[in-house]
Each structure stands twice: as C-alpha cells, then as structure tokens.
Amino acid sequence: MDSQFGNRVRVLREKQKLYLRQVAPLLEMDTAQLSKIEKGQRHLKKEQIPLLAEILKADKDELITLWLADQVFDVIKDESMADEALKSVSRKIKKKK
Amino acid sequence: MDSQFGNRVRVLREKQKLYLRQVAPLLEMDTAQLSKIEKGQRHLKKEQIPLLAEILKADKDELITLWLADQVFDVIKDESMADEALKSVSRKIKKKK
DNA sequence: CCTATATTAGCCAATTATTGACAAGTCAAA
DNA sequence: TTTGACTTGTCAATAATTGGCTAATATAGG
Numbered sequence: 001m002d003s004q005f006g007n008r009v010r011v012l013r014e015k016q017k018l019y020l021r022q023v024a025p026l027l028e029m030d031t032a033q034l035s036k037i038e039k040g041q042r043h044l045k046k047e048q049i050p051l052l053a054e055i056l057k058a059d060k061d062e063l064i065t066l067w068l069a070d071q072v073f074d075v076i077k078d079e080s081m082a083d084e085a086l087k088s089v090s091r092k093i094k095k096k097k
Numbered sequence: 098m099d100s101q102f103g104n105r106v107r108v109l110r111e112k113q114k115l116y117l118r119q120v121a122p123l124l125e126m127d128t129a130q131l132s133k134i135e136k137g138q139r140h141l142k143k144e145q146i147p148l149l150a151e152i153l154k155a156d157k158d159e160l161i162t163l164w165l166a167d168q169v170f171d172v173i174k175d176e177s178m179a180d181e182a183l184k185s186v187s188r189k190i191k192k193k194k
Numbered sequence: 195c196c197t198a199t200a201t202t203a204g205c206c207a208a209t210t211a212t213t214g215a216c217a218a219g220t221c222a223a224a
Numbered sequence: 225t226t227t228g229a230c231t232t233g234t235c236a237a238t239a240a241t242t243g244g245c246t247a248a249t250a251t252a253g254g
Binding site for chain 4: 132
C-alpha cells in the first residue's frame, strides 16, 4: 500500500504549498479520494494525469512513467518469474519500434 | 488481440494432440472460453496455470512468465513511456531481492 | 482543555469490467 | 451434406473499482 506515483504527487503538491482541499476539486474528486491516491490506495485515472501535472507544475511524462510503473508493479509483485516477464516485455516492445 | 501465453498454450496443446473439447472440461470451462484464451481474448485465471501446465506436460514457470508478460504488456502497450516504466520496475524489484 | 484545519479511514451504493454460459457460426475433411 | 473442431457473438451474472459521504485522527494555536 504505497506507490511511487502517489509519493511523488504528495511531494510535488507540498512543494507547491497546496492542500488536498485545493487540488481535489480541480480533479473533480473529494479530498478523501485524493488522499487515498497519494497513499497508493486508489488509482488516479490515466486521463487525469496531464491535468494533475499542470496543477502541480510537474513533468507530465515523469508522472505517466511512475503511474505505469505502479500498474506494472501491481501485476508482478510477489511473482518469482517477475524479472523474466519484464525482460520478455522489454524485448517485445523493442521489436515494435 | 493476441497473446504470448495463448499462442504457447495452443502449440503445447497441439503437440499433445489434445482437442479443446478434451482440455476445457479439465479446467472447468467450455471450449469457447478456452478458445478465446488461446486467442488472447480472455485471460486464464492465474491459479489455473499450474493445472494447465500439468495437463499439457509443460513447464509451469514458462507459462507463468508468459502469462505475466501478457498482463504487463496490456498495461504498457501504446505508451510512449513504456520502456522507462519497465526499467523503473526492474530497478525496484532488484532492490527488494 | 477547546477549536480549527488538514488528512485519513471506513463504509456502502453506484458504476464499470470481467466472466460464464449458451447458441449460432465458419471451415475443412470425408 | 454431414461431422467434428474451433470460433464468434451475446447477455446475464459476478466481481472489481470508484464516488461520495461520515466519522476519526493528528497537529497547531489560543
């Protein structure tokens, strides 16, 4: 229960001296939800990342990367074949390019 | 709509000269479902992989790896930050070991 | 101690996604 | 043109996720 994305968002938000109460409505959610997102208990919708990046004056691609990493991690954590699987996917996407 | 796992299962099943009709009931599903799984249109439940490996006299870890790779691929396909995200996850799981 | 503000936890209904089951379809071989 | 293997489509049932609310906790200042 802890996410790279959420941790980063919290840091960025605090750097901007913004409260949950200020940011949440901009994302059309309540503070409880945003709190959970920062704590990794809920996922932000992918489509909302660009808006959040803008609000936090952060790099969109960085946030997308962390968001994806969390999703991937959810799949392979606790799996003994995790590393093999990641390698397999890396190979596959490299071929596509 | 095409999966490494499904493709491999089909190859293994044919190598064993088994029909969908023979394998499906062992997994408690109908042939239509298994067909879709082999074509990557549905996912097999993770818990069923060991049984399937046994049925097909295949290596369980190989099937798990392919199954995980498909799940991961679903997350990062079409994402420009895919490669970065995979690297980030690799780093993270390496630290845990 | 009291009050105010920020954050978090818990709950449950509503929404969304996935699955199971079946019927009808294609295709190839005989 | 019948049979067997596989595929496709549909849809209700089930499961997972989310939204929204309320109450709890934590911290700081009077």
